[in-house]
Amino acid sequence: MKSVYKLFAITAILCLLGGLLLGLVAGTQFLFPEVLVDVIPFQSVRPLHVSLGIWWIFLGASSAVYFFIDALVDDSEVPINKEWVNSASCRRLALAHYALWVLSGFGIAYCYLNGIFGGKEYLNYPPPLSIPLAVGWICFACNLVKSVGGLKSAWPAFMWMWFTSCAVFLVAFAEAHLWTLPWFGGNIVRDVTVQWKSYGSLVAAWNMLLYGTATCLMYFLNRDPKMLRGRMVFTLYFLGLVNSLFNWGHHTYTVPTIHWVREISYFVSMLELYILWRIIATWSRGWDTCKSLRCFKSYRFLMAVDVWVVLNLILAIALSVPAINVFAHGTHIIVAHSMGTTVGINSMILLAALHYMVQDKVPAFASSDCRIFKTAFYLLNIALLVFWCALIGAGIEKALILSADPYQSYRLVLLAIRPYIMTVVGAGIVLLVCFFSILIPLLLKFIIPANSTQTAGGAWGEQSEPSAVNAV
Amino acid sequence: MCPRITLYSILFILFFGYTGIIYTSATHFENSALTKDSSEYRGRLVFQQHNCVACHQIYGLGGHLGPDLTNVVSNPRKGEAYARAIIRGGASPMPKFNLTDTELDDLIAFLKQADSSGESPPINFKITPWGSIEVQHGNPGKT
Secondary structure (H helix, E strand, O other): OOOHHHHHHHHHHHHHHHHHHHHHHHHHHHHOOOOOOOOOOHHHHHHHHHHHHHHHHHHHHHHHHHHHHHHOOOOOOOOOOHHHHOOHHHHHHHHHHHHHHHHHHHHHHHHHHOOOOOOEOOEOOOHHHHHHHHHHHHHHHHHHHHHOOOOOOOOOHHHHHHHHHHHHHHHHHHHOOHHHOHHHHOOHHHHHHHHHHHHHHHHHHHHHHHHHHHHHHHHHHHOOOHHHHOHHHHHHHHHHHHHHHHOOHHHHOOOOOOHHHHHHHHHHHHHHHHHHHHHHHHHHHHHHHOHHHHHEHHHHHHHHHHHHHHHHHHHHHHHHOHHHHHHHOOOHHHHHHHHHHHHHHHHHHHHHHHHHHHHOOOHHHHEOOOHHHHHHHHHHHHHHHHHHHHHHHHHHHHHHHHHHOOOOOHHHHHHHHHHHHHHHHHHHHHHHHHHHHHHHHHHHHHHOOHHHHOOOOOOOOOOOOOOHHHHO | OOHHHHHHHHHHHHHHHHHHHHHHHOOOOOOOOOOOOOHHHHHHHHHHHOOHHHOOEEOOEEOOOOOEOOOHHHOOOOHHHHHHHHHHHOEOOEOOOOOOHHHHHHHHHHHHHHHHHEOOOOOOOEEOOOOOEEOOEOOOOOO
8 A cells, every 4th residue: 555545645636726726717607607608617617626625535535544554554552454454455455446436536527527417416427427436435445444454453443433434425325326216306305305314424424534534643643542542532433423323404404304303403413512522622632732743734734623623613503503504504604614614624634644644755844834834824724714704794695685585586696795705706716826835745745756855954854764753 | 232332233223213214204295206207206307417406406405606496486576487488598697408398397397396395495484492493394385
């Protein structure tokens, strides 16, 4: 697996760059519908933008998982099947995983660009393309189980998180295709309910993959054994699992299901608060004990995650209350929620992991003490905050208009939210520039062999093994 | 049995039970459109094949460039004829779709099914004292 993780990382970064560019196109088309409409219409831009964002998350997380498994081979605390991890079969399985995902990715992109749809929201491509995606997941899950030396050994919490994420994903992914059966597809209420039940689990599954990655990264940063099998990480795992199995209902509050489904969802959604609160509590205590790590890029990104968790937590609390949700639903407040979590939390965790992964080979790159990096990092977070607030503003404006008159002309609604969307696009441009200035150097570090990019001096001199962080 | 295994077993039993209920009886809305040859079923495929959800919503779920379509056919200011006209002719930023007559009829049947299942946004919802809502089931009097 030595270099397979690089393939995943490079492809993930390219997906994010593409996704960001298409996000800008989508935002511009929202304001000026004629822009590029003959080249790529909005109904193709939106799913492609979303898919590239999701692929960034999955490919990036897979890259981190493969990297960390490899890095754990000589760690006596974690049971790793060294023989398997160093074998050609393991590498082949990881390559099959990569090939299947890239293959279906190209297929899906081709369909979107040519106006070939057929699936439901977020999985808008013709359903057969889901098969290679699912088989890729199975390869990933098998590789994980084999790498940890079977089910009998004492897995650390992050391994459970990764493995559970694969399992939940596969079940939920299958569920997301139930609409192809008339029992589900023929009844609109059942169909929408099951669709969003599965999407809730899919999102929870990728969150679990990322929280596992974050926990593992924390272990690498501070070598605290509590990150492996501590009570707290297992409590988080359990709550994450409950979340992935039951916490989907807030998506369907307004769908006319029988009443108690809504009440159960309301109750379970509230559990989410506890999960997030624990994350903050544990992590911030962790921060105090490892202030010396602040000079690392990875650490900075994890600090940003803390802030974004808090902000999104407040929004999530509000959206979990049905009486509030019903106004916010169908407005850009939901977009703010998804952008805040995918960019502010998920992407920051991945950036932390990816920066850690290259610093192992290029220690000088680890230091956050670089003016371009610092500027890009802070500006990125400020722009994201403006972006997020403007989306909430657009949502509130639309909610106010439609609750005063539900039959209001949609043109007037679009006109009223225009200033907010302009702010969103403006902040989006700054986000794009910042992301590019962080991602391009990172991408180059993955592409160019380590010794040719290693700079002399810098925060960690020419030290390359063991990793810079371990040396602290 | 080890308490941890018991706990996880209970969790999975609850999950499968709840899933079973969601699949079979989570809605009062029943209709006759459960076959693949029904107009409503074909209509939802047309809706998906043209990715209408990139811009539109059903029950507030979907894109934000266009209006929610759950009740468009019974909207006093819009209605079926308006919906037919706009789908045929487009209205920037909505593109013009070259649909056959059958496809358009199926699409309208699908939108009627959506309309008869409930309201979105639920104008008549009631807020309960604990912050939940009561959503109206079905739209009596509508198609």
